[in-house]
Amino acid sequence: MNFDMSGKTTRRKDDSANNPGKPWILGQFGNNVATTTTVIQQQLPLLTTASSPPPYKGSGSLHILPPMVVPPLSPNPGQTLDPNWQAAKATVRERNAAMFNNELMSDVQFIVGPKGSTQRIPAHKYILATGSSVFYAMFYGGLAEDKSEIEIPDVEPAAFLTLLRYLYYDDINLEADTVLATLYAAKKYLVPHLARACVSYLETSLTAKNACVLLSQSQLFEEPDLMQRCWEVIDAQAELAVTSEGFGDIDYSTLETILSRETLNVKETILFQAVMNWATAECLRRDIEPIPENKRKVLGKALYLIRIPGMALEEFANGPAQSRILTLQETTDIFLHFTASNKPILDFPTFPRTGLKSQICHRFQSSAYRSNQWRYRGRCDSIQFCVDKRIFIVGFGLYGSSNGASDYTVKIELKRMGKVLAENDTKFFSDGSSNTFHVYFQHPIQIESDTFYTASAILDGAELSYFGQEGLSEVTVGNVTFQFQCSSDSTNGTGVQGGQIPELIFYGTSTHS
Structure with missing residues (x-):
């Protein structure tokens, strides 16, 4: 399976006739092991995009120690660059790091990768067995075989090295092009902390462009x-x-x-x-x-x-x-x-999908109008907000004319740290009441938790309109809590206590982020 930078994939044709629509990938763990590593390796560029997160350096929740700078290994097997390395390394972690991918004292060799693109990787049975029950059974269990070389054709070499790096000295350093292969290796050898780190990385890399493919992988794993x-x-x-x-x-x-x-x-x-x-x-x-x-x-x-x-x-x-x-x-x-009034029976579902039900965050307790405000002359109404869970912003609710029915043109915008995430130039009709009028973005925008975003609107229409008052700095809708603060982009008076953009329209999620 091949991925380009956009997430497009091309599955192999080997057994599609016998397994229509089934991707040539892992299948079940253990099946087709000789080719699995190539499949994952080709698949992974899906995650390597401009929006991909930086290399994963571990998580506080996993209690992973900070990455270490490990000196390059000697080209001569059985040697290290520092002959006095035991005395020079102050901690067990540093000494184990010196043994990572090192021939010195190694008692097992792994031949990793599919035939034709294998890599020989030295290791030390004791260290591997202390971090993986699979390796323990392999080396010290009742059915253990005393082999000096072990072939692993279904794991990508780079992913296997990532696994060993964690087992040797607790370092988790994930990259977009190997994270799925590393997850497979972590699952195969029952290393749950590393597997959780891989899943966390994938969650932060998740976008609409790769969600369908990652869905199939999440089911597989x-x-x-x-x-x-x-x-x-x-x-x-x-x-x-x-x-x-x-x-x-x-x-x-x-x-x-x-x-x-x-x-x-x-x-x-x-x-x-x-x-x-x-x-x-x-x-x-x-x-x-x-x-x-x-x-x-x-x-x-x-x-x-x-x-x-x-x-x-x-x-x-x-x-x-x-x-x-x-x-x-x-x-x-x-x-x-x-x-026809007499409708035939169809094999297709006859009713539309329900879709998602949007929710609305109301940030004002009342609205009002006065003869000398709220006016529009191309100025910006803006407010900052953050949420405690991931949501998807659909659009805004806005106030309209307080002086009879009127048409409005409006540019709505959503920004994060000054970067425009979405905008839309649209129109709405105000009937002259204090009702809010909903305007929408072309697509819902994913909003991450604990990060401030800026919602803005520039209206053009009847100058006088309703405005909100008795504003709230914190609002809870369902299981989502919004916090509001004033925005420096606001040049028309909108703030936390009063003004425009009375509503944020959103889709909630059930995540606990």
Whole structure:
């Protein structure tokens, strides 16, 4: 499986005919071990993006000691650069670090990686056995074999070295291009602290572009917390997730699971096109022509998970009806479903998805208007906020005209540390009441916990409007707590106590971050 920087993948064709839609990857642990390491190694650039986190240096919750500077090893086996290294190393950790990947006193050699790209790695049985029950059983258990060389074809050499580095001297130094392979190694050799660090790293790397692929991996590695995080991103940012290049290479089981999801926040016509793109990619993986008949064949029962009758009639007519993926009878029956009083029975779900229900944070206790305020002359209303859990901001609620009905143009913006995360120039109609009027971003924006963001709005319309008063510096909505503070971007008077942007519209999550 290959990934480019955008997260696109290309699965091998070896057994797709016998396992339609199944990715050529780990399968079950222990299966196809001779090729697993190549698969993971090719897969990992998915995470290497401009937004990827820096190398993971351990977590306080894991009680990992800070990284050490380990001197390079001598090119001569059995030697170190410092002949007096025992006396020079003040701690057990430093002395063990000197033995990491060192031939000196090693009593086992690992031949790591698939045939043709192996790497020989020396190690010391005692150290490995104290950190892994698998290594203990391998070297000292009742069925232990006294081998001087052990082949490990299913683990990537770089990942195995990361595992050994942790076992030797508690250092966790994760990189985007090896983190999944390291997670596999940590799971295989039952090293839970390292596995948790890998999962934490993946969670911080998670975006809509790689969420579908990481969903399949979280299922494979049996990591329910990571799986839940993937679902939260996929649900809230479903359009971005299914239109990403990586979606075309998810396995068939993951495709079915996503299409069965009731809470996907995406128009069915966009989802239909994404599934057609997946079918095209699957045909190419099987070396068959991506014609409608073959696309239907590779989709199988997954086709009937698309809620085509839940589309608008025009969307159906311009999309699925002309795709040639449906039979003539299915096309006719769906048209009758839209237009006839006596509707035929369909194999497709006939009701639209519920999507996610948005929540609203109200930061003012009342609103008011006065003859000399609130005025708009191209100035910015802005407020800073932070939350204690990850959420997805959908849009803002704004006040409108206090002097009769009026149309407004508005530019809304969301920033973090001065960087614009999202913006939208749009319009809304104010009926002259004190009601708020909702304006939305094109896509929901993921908001991390314990970080301040800036919400801004620049309005143009009737000068006088309602404004909020009796503002709150802290508001709890469900299980999410918002904190507000004044923003230096605000040039029109909006602050914590009063002004504009009375509401933040968001999707909540169930994470405990």
